[in-house]
Amino acid sequence: MSVEVKVPTLGESVSEATIGQWLKQPGEAVKADEPIASLETDKVAIEVMSPVAGVMGAQIVKEGDNVAVGALIATIEDGTPAAGAEPVAERTEAPVAPASASEAPVAAEDPVTLSPAVRRAVLEHGIDPASIKGSGKDGRITKEDVLAAAAAKSAAPAPAASAPAAPAPAPASSGGRAEERVKMTRLRQTIAKRLKSAQETAALLTTFNDVDMSAVIATREKYKDLFEKKHGVKLGFMSFFAKASCLALKDIPAVNAQIQGDEIVYFDYVDLSVAVSAPNGLVVPVVRDVDSMSFAEIEKAIAGYGKKAKEGTLTMDEMKGGTFTISNGGVFGGLMSTPIINPPQSAVLGLHRIEDRPVVRNGEIVIRPMMYIALSYDHRLIDGREAVTALKTIKEAIEDPARLLIDL
Known part of the structure; x- marks a missing residue:
């Protein structure tokens, strides 16, 4: 007896997906609720679970095929894998x-x-x-x-040679230069469309500043062990920048607003989109009401989303919305960038790597851990004065973290 496996409901306004990968091959044993395939939607990857235990039957569609919600994609058969079968070669x-x-x-x-x-x-x-x-x-x-x-x-050191090794034969030349064509994933196609749309629709501009990270680094170093012991999560820099951003967005509401048609929508809350690198591309989960969260709650939320992004288990609801974005290119070593806004948002904060640089303090040249920060914004809504002021507010809060406690 065969049991049909169909494309599940994918979320609001999502009607189709792409077969990203078959996780089970015909003839392999399958447990109930075990993933047999991954689907790629416009935003996230979703696993299709087997409704029953049995043996993987026919794969109705191939990897890379587009499928609609409710479409038949595979069957699960009764029985067990044949004894001595070698499914690995097919897998x-x-x-x-x-x-x-x-x-x-x-x-x-x-x-x-x-x-x-x-x-x-x-x-x-x-x-x-x-x-x-x-x-x-x-x-x-x-x-x-x-x-x-x-x-x-x-990085591994080469083994010490006690005797000259025989020279390796020269590889045969292919006689030409190689090319490879790989179909864009649905997620990558959507990212491309949205970013191009942002360039064509918004009047993008970026303002820069630099931040002395000495105070935040000292605060983190002083309290990181106690923080982790009490809250069960590490104290990072993102929570400081999240709270500093909330101060700036409260002072400059336009940076936390959106253009919708011929209206401007101002939000009295901050839903923070956090750009996270995932195996299939950049994803942007949303931390809701970050303005009312504690440092520990922010760190736990971001760590949880990072883990889910790496595992490919973010849901559609976790990706929806967002009023402001922080993108941390510093984790990859970026010194400076012009981040692009995440439509329909109007601004994005870009963070970069921290490095010791000479700066002038009280008339003397000293070495300080410095970071360049950038705010890209939609000039249709946000004036230059407002953008510069918002970024300056973030800078001042990071250089004097006490401001975060007294809402200054």
């Missing part, structure tokens, strides 16, 4: 053809199911996927896992 997709004979494809017998982005990273860096411990959901390998393994491999 992994055929490897991408290497650009030259020197590039080793992913072994067909590798038992790890790799997404297209991960498979490409494995090929580019020459990493054996069997040697990587996956950090994704159910132990699946993410692109970040491959990059970390590649970094560790390049």
Whole structure:
């Protein structure tokens, strides 16, 4: 007896998705409520669960196909896998053809199911996927896992040679330059459309400032152990910038407003969108009512969203809304950038790396841990004076964190 597996309801206003990856192959045992496929929508990846226990049957659609809500995508059959069956050979997709004979494809017998982005990273860096411990959901390998393994491999010291090694044979030339075509994921297509729309619709402008991080670093260093012991979460810099942003948005309401048609909508609350890097692209979950949250609540919310983004388990509701965005390019080493707004929002704060730089204090040149910050804004709604003032308020609150306590 076969049980049909159909595309589940994906959320408000979402009518279709793309088959991102089959997590089970025909003939493999399946447990009830075990994920058998991942779907990519315009915003998040959603796993399709098996309604019953049994054996994976037919896959009605292929990876990369678009499917509507309610569409039949697979069947689950009664029974158990045949004894002695070798489903592993079927499980992994055929490897991408290497650009030259020197590039080793992913072994067909590798038992790890790799997404297209991960498979490409494995090929580019020459990493054996069997040697990587996956950090994704159910132990699946993410692109970040491959990059970390590649970094560790390049950092490893070369073994001492007691005798000259035989020269390796020169790799055969492919006689040309390689190209690879990879279909854009639905998420990446949506990101591209939204960012291009932001450029075409908003009058984008960016103002910059720099922040002396000495006071925040000293505060964090003094209280981080007590903070983690009491609240069970680490004290980071994001909570300081979130609270400082709330001060600025309260003083300059236009930065927390939106243009809707021929009206301006002002919000008396702050729903903070936090840009987070996920395996399939940048996602922006929303921390609701951040203006009324404590430092610990903010840190817990951001840490939870970061974990869910890495696992690909963010829901549609967690991505909806937002009145202001913070994007931290500093975690990747960025020194300065012009962040782009997240429509229909009107402003975004960009954070960057902290580095020691010479600055003048009381007529003397001293070394301080400095960070460039940037505020991109929609000039249709926000004047330059308002943008500069908002960014200056954030700077002053970070350089004197007591302001966060006395609402100054």
